Amino acid sequence: MNAGFSNRAALPQLPPRWMTADAAAAQSDHNQGLQAAREGSDGAAGLARFRRRLTDEGAGDLDRLHAECRRLLDRQDQERQANEHELNVTLVERSLANQRRHDEATAALKRENGPDSGPYRDLAARAEAAQTALRTIRGAVQYRPLRTHFGRLYPAMMSALALAEVPVNRAAFELTFREEPIVSLVLAAAVGGLLMAFAHVVGMLLRRWPERPRLAQVAARGGALAAMLGVVFAGIYALALMRQVFMRLAASENEGFAQRLQDALAGTPHEAVTAIASLPLGISDYAFIAVNLLVFTFGVVASYLRHDPHPDYEKAVRDAGRTERAFARVEKRHAAAMREETSRYETARRAIEGEMAEVRARLVALGNQERTLREHADTLRQAVARTIRRRCDVFAEGFQAGAPGGGPPAVPAVEAIAAELPGFGAVAHAA
Numbered sequence: 001m002n003a004g005f006s007n008r009a010a011l012p013q014l015p016p017r018w019m020t021a022d023a024a025a026a027q028s029d030h031n032q033g034l035q036a037a038r039e040g041s042d043g044a045a046g047l048a049r050f051r052r053r054l055t056d057e058g059a060g061d062l063d064r065l066h067a068e069c070r071r072l073l074d075r076q077d078q079e080r081q082a083n084e085h086e087l088n089v090t091l092v093e094r095s096l097a098n099q100r101r102h103d104e105a106t107a108a109l110k111r112e113n114g115p116d117s118g119p120y121r122d123l124a125a126r127a128e129a130a131q132t133a134l135r136t137i138r139g140a141v142q143y144r145p146l147r148t149h150f151g152r153l154y155p156a157m158m159s160a161l162a163l164a165e166v167p168v169n170r171a172a173f174e175l176t177f178r179e180e181p182i183v184s185l186v187l188a189a190a191v192g193g194l195l196m197a198f199a200h201v202v203g204m205l206l207r208r209w210p211e212r213p214r215l216a217q218v219a220a221r222g223g224a225l226a227a228m229l230g231v232v233f234a235g236i237y238a239l240a241l242m243r244q245v246f247m248r249l250a251a252s253e254n255e256g257f258a259q260r261l262q263d264a265l266a267g268t269p270h271e272a273v274t275a276i277a278s279l280p281l282g283i284s285d286y287a288f289i290a291v292n293l294l295v296f297t298f299g300v301v302a303s304y305l306r307h308d309p310h311p312d313y314e315k316a317v318r319d320a321g322r323t324e325r326a327f328a329r330v331e332k333r334h335a336a337a338m339r340e341e342t343s344r345y346e347t348a349r350r351a352i353e354g355e356m357a358e359v360r361a362r363l364v365a366l367g368n369q370e371r372t373l374r375e376h377a378d379t380l381r382q383a384v385a386r387t388i389r390r391r392c393d394v395f396a397e398g399f400q401a402g403a404p405g406g407g408p409p410a411v412p413a414v415e416a417i418a419a420e421l422p423g424f425g426a427v428a429h430a431a
Contacts, residue, residue: 011376012068014061018380018387029391030398037402043409050395051388051412055420058384062377066424069377073370080366087359095352102345109341114334123330127323134320137313146317149305158196161299165192168291171243191239195292196299198232203303208311236292240285377424385418392417 017025029050036046110116115124138144150157166188173184205225210217308314392411400408 011373012065012072014065014380014384018058018061018384021390025391026394029394030401033395033398033400034402035398036395037399043396043399043403046399047392047396047409047411051392051417054388054391055417058388059420059422062381062384062422065380066377066422069373069424072373076366076370076373080363083359083362083366087356087363091352091356091359095349098345098348098352102341105341105345106338109334109337113330113337120330120334123323123327127320127327130316130320130323134316137310137316141310141313146313147308148314150302154302154306157302158200158299161199161295161302162189162192162196164295165189165195165292168288168295169239169243173242191235192295195232195235195296198228199296199299200303202228203300203305204307206300207304207307208309232296236289236296239292240289243288244285374424381421381423382414382418384421385414388417389414 013019032050033046036050037043107116114120166185168188169191170184170188173187202225205221209221213221389411396408396411
């Protein structure tokens with residue numbers, strides 16, 4: 001359908017004689033009426049013959065006009081059918097195909113990394129199990145918060161305390177490894193690490209002492225604490241004695257001590273141990289013991305503050321957080337893939353809906369054009385009827401002029417004349 005279909009000037013038109021008044025035609029009509037009167041014809045019969053001739057001419061022109069209009073409507077109907085097929089079949093199939101693709105892609109994503117995949121279900125189950133365990137422990141501790149301090153700083157603090165033992169205890173090994181100082185440093189560091197390991201265990205046992213312990217628990221835990229503290233105190237005392245021996249020898253203040261120590265070491269092990277253990281401790285030795293005990297106490301306090309009274313509370317919190325983060329990463333990856341697929345689907349859906357809106361607009365325009373064509377045909381039919389009525393009036397005036405004694409013949413109304421003309425019988429199509 002051409003773009004000017006809705007413009008009435010571009011539509012099929014009647015010959016100009018039906019649209020504009022012609023002075024020569026009017027004079028001819030007047031003369032024909034005058035001639036009929038002079039010939040003594042009956043005015044009504046003469047007017048009827050004149051009107052019938054004009055009606056036949058108008059009907060012929062209207063038939064040709066209607067034929068051209070029907071050709072336009074045929075082309076318009078083909079375009080309308082094509083648009084309806086595109087709207088009701090092609091675009092609907094594309095929409096359904098887009099929906100099917102979206103459903104298939106969504107199901108595939110769920111199987112690949114979503115709720116239907118093995119890793120997703122496994123992580124979801126692990127996260128739920130961890131949360132259940134955490135809820136159980138929180139219920140057991142009456143939902144109190146986790147009582148821990150230092151967090152990730154704790155290993156660094158214990159390492160620093162262990163290193164602080166190196167310069168303190170190094171002298172205790174200089175007696176044996178004076179020629180290899182690196183060995184003295186390593187042994188001093190090992191002693192510091194071992195001391196902090198005992199501090200870690202002692203602090204944790206004290207922190208997790210049962211609120212209402214049974215006798216067997218008291219005996220077991222108390223025995224373990226006594227044994228560890230005994231080992232620690234004995235070790236610190238032994239280190240103090242070893243340090244004292246080294247310091248005395250290094251000072252070279254007492255030649256007799258050096259000789260006695262050499263003689264004791266040359267004898268049996270019992271004599272050597274007795275000789276070393278019999279040495280009296282001085283103020284510096286007790287200060288050495290106090291420093292070691294102070295560092296050990298710091299380690300015990302740090303371990304006590306680091307751990308929660310419930311042995312499994314911190315682990316449950318850590319496991320719940322780790323599984324929740326792992327599950328959140330899987331959910332995030334799946335959600336991102338779903339968003340990308342949904343965006344693609346929505347983009348295609350909006351494009352199809354836009355094309356549907358355009359087709360509907362074209363169908364509405366086609367319906368408007370058909371109405372315009374029908375109104376145009378009816379307007380021209382009325383124009384022909386008015387022209388016939390006007391020319392019949394001119395004929396009647398001429399007939400009256402030729403027969404002064406009688407009145408002019410009656411001219412039918414425009415509606416009566418229009419009823420005799422062929423109408424445009426095209427059926428309107430709803431858009």
